[in-house]
Amino acid sequence: MRTFSEVYAALRRKNRGHYRMLTGCSFFSVLLITAYVTMMRSPTVLTVLPEGGDSRKQVMMVFVLACVGCAMFTLYASSIFFRQKSRETGVFLLLGASRKQIRALLFADLARISFGSCIAGAALGAPLAWLIWRVFRLVVVDSEEMVLTFDPTAGLFALCFSVFVIVMLFVMGARFLRRTNIIDVVNESHKTEPIREVKAWYGTVGIVLMIVGGLLGYLAPSFCVRVLQWYPPSIVSGICYIPLFIGLYLLLLHTVVNGWRRGKSRYKHIITTSIMKFQGRQTVRNMLVITVLIAGAYFASFYTPMLGVGAMMGYAERPIDYAYHYRADQNMVTESEVREMAKEEGVTITNWVEGEGAELGMDGTTQIETETPVGTTYTTEYVEMLSSEIVLSERTYNALTGQQIDVQPGHIRAVCDDNGDNQNMFDPDVTRLTNLVTGEVMHVIPDSDAPLCYTMLFGRYVLDDGDYETITRRLEGRKWFDHIVFFNVSDCDASYAFAKRLFHAIVDRSSPEVEVIDAYNIGAEQYYQSIGKEYAMAPENLAKYQLSPIDYDQRDSSDFRLYWKYMPQFRVLDQNDFVRTMAVYLMLFIFIAIICFAAVIIIAYTRCLTIALANKQLYEDLRHLGASPDYLFRTARGQVSRVFITPCIVGTTGIFALYAMIMYLNDNQFTFQELVGMGACLIIVLACTLVIYGVYRSARKQVCRLLGI
């Protein structure tokens, strides 16, 4: 060994564990972020998640959490690396090595580590995403929509994160070398982390701040919209959530430094608490990252059970096995054709009922939006003919539903869901109806306090038979009428082939004129034309507004099944095709959960091993003081469990409470479906907790092995 670089190389070989750890952590961070962003930016996902929709926002939100988590994790790994390097660097400096000499070699090492890990992580991220997706396709569900395509812009995100990791490592390295006082560098590895005094109230205030932040973050945006008539930029809700994170930090700090035990039991855990206290800031930071990632992972995990349970229960609760509607001018399959088809498929139709409603113009209030530098504000304006909806006569409604309702002449009643809730999807307070052909107007009184309850006709309105007759008398042309068919079969579960055949027949018989999305509304189109504005929902404008058009050739796609205005509701078809229809949504969120849980497991495991390595000497001292193996085991277990248990408890209960709050505040109650969905989420929590517990046991075993217990 004759040169300084040879000395450095020898030390690199000797300390390859430290190098491996930093390389592994950087690689892992870039790998996860690249895999995530590959999926997030994939056209497969983007075409399914609506632009500006909640799902896309949730994916982005968890992505931000994952980025913050991985960034902090890499930062932590680099700080450990430099701490381990500090002693040899200090010795080099005191033996007269110049900083320039050390910088050249250190930066060469960092370049190897950072470029190597980032290139490998970025290169393998997309294959990892593809591999996980492939497993989903093989094991869970496969459809045309599930074919994973890649968008090159995902590479840009991965590149940005890689650049961050590389720059961060070099900045940390430069900072490490810039320290002027050699004594500090020499003593660096012996220094305990300073931690400021943590008052006893930190824990309680932390919990309060978390609750306040959660409520504020969730409620402030709707307060802004409803009360201030202002759509604030997303950053505003982000700012409102800040107390939640401050609270979380205070809570973890209190847990680490003070603990929650008082009185004599405090002494039982004095070693665990004191060790944790002097691991200080890094432990709290790690716990914060783990907590946030666990919350993100559960947030993503809950999507599938909530959606699945809700949908399945909704299908099961339908009073009608087969329901479809079509514009009356369509050359649709007739009752005899349907019966013939059923006969051929061995299905017995037990009852058949059909009826017709008319499409009438409705008044309402619209929002006039103004763009400002701090978001969009709006004012409301009453419009006499804002949109159009299907209106039924009371006779037709009674025939279709089997109910016996009576609408007073001059009144109108909206049809809500079975719970009487309009789900904020339409305005039940209609006062003016317009015949879209003649412009004839009828003034009505809305019976808002007595809505009709029938989910199968949700969003429609019912008039007195006489009024219906009057307003539709001169509504010439079949296109203004909507034909509704309901029927049941003797064995619904066995009628999938029939359902599929009938669905295809309905699509095949539908003309291009009705190849429209469910949000399309002819009355609204007329309104937009009248004010000289473009109607975004018109089929020709959808692409312009980044909305997917309806295509009869893509009738098995989720876009078609979810958004075609005339999509039939066949219980057996919806039940059997649910996973297939929602595959991309469901798998995407499962993918995100896997990524977040993987990050949690690796961060927690690494942290436990570092604690063990850092406290080896302390355990020797405890042995000399006569500590029994059982005592040593208990203290080691105490440390490992803090890394795992506190973030798990806080992250899990926090996100569960947030989810429950969101469910409750949607309609100020828990519906039965929501309760069952949350029950399913609880099962997921139990399953994931079991997995984390397994990792905890493994980490504990490894820590005990390192400490010789």
Place this chain on the structure above:
Amino acid sequence: MLQVKNLHKSYTVGKQHYEVLKGVSLSVEKGEFVAVMGPSGSGKTTLLNCISCYIPFQSGEILLGGTALAALDENALARVRNTKLGFVFQDFMLIDGLTVRDNIMLPRIISGNTGGDMEQIADRLCELFGIDHIKHKYPAEISGGEKQRTAVARALINHPLVILADEPTGNLDSKSSRAVIQSFEQARRELGATIFMVTHDSFSASYCDRVILMKDGVVYRELRNVGDRSAFQDHLLAAIKEMSRE
């Protein structure tokens, strides 16, 4: 060889101002073996750190071989630490990943002065300090005394003007302490080394030519060893006792 003139050093921690060195002056001649003793907080380690150029000082002057250290830039200071000073610390400061022989050669490797005689000099130093048999071992595999003798050999490889030793026997048992102090003596005798040592240990100090007693940031008294080591140790202990009474 080494001159310290009217050295002042203070620290500020929060609102508290601590004056640690209050005008310390001393000199060490070539080939001399000098110890600094004093109670905790007397400023002896701070003095050593100032001479080692680890920490800056407020006023005064430190001359090493006639060169004022305060005037040197960072690169020049690094050269001084590499070629003109040798260091021996209480916790050895060896690089765990290098063998004993590599550790000894490290200052030469750092300076790039890895000429043909480097390995021979290292081997000679190993023989001189009785660590020849462990020269291919790693620090984790040798005893504390052997580690410290390795550190002494490392301090000597560049023929420094002065070896600065900070509590070199602080972590050692009496047998190892004796071996280390004897290695200092040997270095002075056979290599003409100048040694400046901070210690708490009167036994170690009794091997020195001169002992400087420090108290409250100033030089309290100087004692010269004029003959018998044991008598000098008694003399030292009496002086320390007297100092602690005042």
